[in-house]
Amino acid sequence: MAASRGGYRTSRSSTTPGPTSAPGAIRPAAPGGAAVGLLRAAHGGPTLAVTTLVVVLAVGRDVGWGTALMLAGAVFAGQLTIGWVNDLVDLRRDREVGRTDKPLATGELPVAAVRTALALAAASAVGLSLALGWRSALVHLVLVVGSGQAYNLCLKATAWSWLPYAVAFGTLPAVVTLAGADPVWPEPWLMLAAGTLGVAAHFLNVLPDLADDAATGVRGLPHRIGGTASRVAATTLLVTASLAALLGRDGAPETWGWLLLVLVLGLAALSLRGRGRTPFRAAVAIALLDVVLVAAG
Template identity: 60%
Template sequence: MDQQRTTGSPVPALLRSAHAGPALAVTAVAGLLAVTAGLPPSTSALVVAAVLTGQLSIGWSNDLVDVRRDRAVHRADKPLATGEVGVGVVRVACALALVATVPLSLACGLVAGLVHLLTVGSGWAYNLGLKSTAWSWLPYAVAFGALPVFVTLAGTPGELPPPWVPLAGALLGVGAHLVNALPDLDDDAATGVHGLPHRIGARRTGPAATAVLVAASVLIALSATGSHRWLSWLGLPLVVVLAAVGLRGRGRTPFRAAVAIALLDVALLAGAR
């Protein structure tokens, strides 16, 4: 039942329901990869637009699928659960974003577009059921691994990145999944969500996220071939320090350290080629 209770503009709540922070972060990563890959401005704009609409559709579909669970545990950070925005409004926004993603993706090239649609499909597969299985990490690995492939294939001529690039992206995706799940483990478990982080437990999820993200850092440092390769080597000691802080920390410290490593890995990956 639609529990909308506000009469003001639904836009702020609608954006929060789209998980705007993560959506904009992934979009910014795509834009950064496009710039470092040397794509023309027009192509970079298409890449950014396609990724943004795709991420918005994933965010909105996530809240639509989870609305009953979120209401059951009284999630105050979920606009659909609190009634700040109506289910119908989010459905329309989600549908429009998804429809827009298809032509925007294909405008980047047929193969590139299909690769990007695979990343979006992975996000939807997570929302529609994989999040509650031991394979919850897989959509993140596929989506983050495929993102740099989409960007380089969008170039003229399109080309595949070195194999280590999508592998590093996949490791980042798995790390992102573990980090993202940490704050909500109890609420998720209470409503029947039992993905990989829930199965290994909160005590192990933080260290596991740190280990995966450090592995991504090492892979990037060892494989970097660009003119800024030295940045990867300079960043590696900082990753080690953050990992030590995360592993020894308590409370939200492991979460914050893992997020910092993930952000640093993104920067290293962008400057590694």
């Protein structure tokens, strides 16, 4: 479940739309055609990031290149469905607030095209997941993709907005380990690190735009507890993920691990006590380090 779906984010320019960005305005197709528009509507960056994380985990677990490629295809297709459902559900609201960064909202991308692509991606996600074995398929389709769709359809504007991120990210490593020749559940530390990283990503994603999101009627957990508490929560979760990834492995951490932990704690201090954009940037830096640690699991 891609991190950019942590909240309903409004573009900074949407509050003062110009002639071509007024709510409901139809714009010509963006450069690159329908494929680029579809990828943008699916939140392409986070979708690719989650897929890459799974591939790195698969290579690290030595599941074989054939299985790794099927994992990449299944997860990529599943993430596409989450992104497209997200934008379809938010379409009316996106148009009302003049979202200029959403191809569906601007009219660059026809709704019918997204619905067709969604159906194809869903079929691909199911087919490729089943090819990985029923255990991996069940975790991927129900716990990962299912959590993402639950967020889109009913949990995003509730105090439980964090839960889909915890479940989806926490069980993502299991999609890989259960697809191997000897299906096993991943180590608890890896699931804990991935799950806390996912919830932190939810807080981080909405942190810059809490006021804008609240104005559109979205009141997930970060909006309910406020910006300061959300920043503390995100930082605490990120440090927890770092500790789980470093200390949960067999044996004592190597020197590089301790140095990395010192760096994480320094960034955490900046995240909690810095000013301006510094706290957000420091937290994002910790998140990137945590992704590396989880991928190395």
